[in-house]
Amino acid sequence: MNTERIWFWLDRLKLFHLFFWIFHYFFWVIVYRPMYKDSTDLYMVMVVYEIFNMITFYSISYWVAPRFYHRDRYFLALVLFLLILIVTSTGLALSLVQVTLWLGKTPTYPLILFIGYTMASNIIVLVIGTTLRQLTARLRMAGTAAAVRRKQTEAELQYLKAQVNPHFLFNAINSVYFLIKKDPDLASETLIKLSDLLRFQLYDCSEDTITIEQEREYLENYMALEKLRKGDRVMLEYSPEGDLHGFRMAPLVLIAFLENAFKFVSNYTDRENLIRVILRREEKLFRASFYNTYEPLPSAMVGGIGIRNVRRRLELLYPDHTLDVRDERGTYLVTLTIPLA
Incomplete structure (x- = not known):
């Protein structure tokens, strides 16, 4: 009404x-x-x-x-x-x-x-x-x-969501650019994965919410793209747990944390470089954890527009969410918990 x-x-x-x-x-x-x-x-x-x-x-x-x-x-x-x-x-x-x-x-x-x-x-x-x-x-x-407040919120959400696409595209194109001379075949395969991701953003993310199955597919395609780029230098552990079916969530919320994990993952030659992603449903809660090892960087290099945007979107879309960030001894862990309707 x-x-x-x-x-x-x-x-x-x-x-x-x-x-x-x-x-x-x-x-x-x-x-x-x-x-x-x-x-x-x-x-x-x-x-x-x-x-x-x-x-x-x-x-x-x-x-x-x-x-x-x-x-x-x-x-x-x-x-x-x-x-x-x-x-x-x-x-x-x-x-x-x-x-x-x-x-x-x-x-x-x-x-x-x-x-x-x-x-x-x-x-x-x-x-x-x-x-x-x-x-x-x-x-x-x-x-x-x-x-007026509702319209301002909707406008801000649309603006923040629109910023996700060029931010992700910028990073992905950079990756392909460096691969073209180094490994043309890998660059070609990376472009195919990138097209799948862009197709998702173009056709599936126009709605306010998407199914968890769509969100998982998007994250898995992104992880496959990054694995092609990074190869054996990074070990990826991906664990979907619980009944990850039958609920919806806002699109492009989790990608910023996953992207950050790959962006700042360590590049050690004498020890393991690890990224661990866990998606879990616990009754009426959805929890996503993103863990990565990293090498110390200047503080100005950590974070970026993607993380700022997703924090603001979470405030607007899920006021009751919790976002736990732990930075200790060369490891970085982000755990997001969202209540399900």
Whole structure:
């Protein structure tokens, strides 16, 4: 349901006002019904009340308040407020007297008392109407603010997701570039793997969520691409665990951590260079771990736009996620936990 559009039309057509005056009319008809033998007399009297109550409310709320009170012309606003209240209350009292006489009855109260009653009626309607108007205005503003925040979030998510593609493509093209002279056959095979990855990004990542099977296939293709590039220099351990079926997640969330693991994996010649990837489902939680050995690098070289983007996307998409990063003794471990719906 588009609540923003509903609020717009309710305000545009002044339907709130229509509902209020209908409710106001029948409420007082029910209240005063025992005092009248003839219902027609009561309906006519309440119509007169309704007309003067509306004149009082709209003249003060839509003329005096915006034209004078809200422009800090308080004294003039007070004078006009009292003048309108006195005029409409007197007019209502005189009209009620005339209606009473027209119905063939004698007024039971003196005119001054009638004016007191009608003034109280106008003040009550003015207070209630003004309160309801401010309340609906606040609700409308809250709804508009929520809609603006939602649109800003959606726009930011689209921007962040769009940045993933050129970032990944930049790194992949660099890899192919260095392989062309070194090993043309391997470069050709790498390009095929790269085309599969780009096809996924082009056709499968247009939706807000994808299946875990699609995400796994994408990660596995990326790992195959990197293994072609790095060869036996890096040992890769990949472990999908648990029931990794039947749920969806936002696309291109995990790739940044996997890409980082390959980007900064160590290049030792005397010991093992290891990357370990574990995807695990634990009841209503999905957990992904990315481990790699690394050689100390200047801090300015660690991280990048991919990691910054995915952190921001996680904040927007999964506010209840946990991201545990451990950097110790030449090993780097990132564990992401996402609650499943």
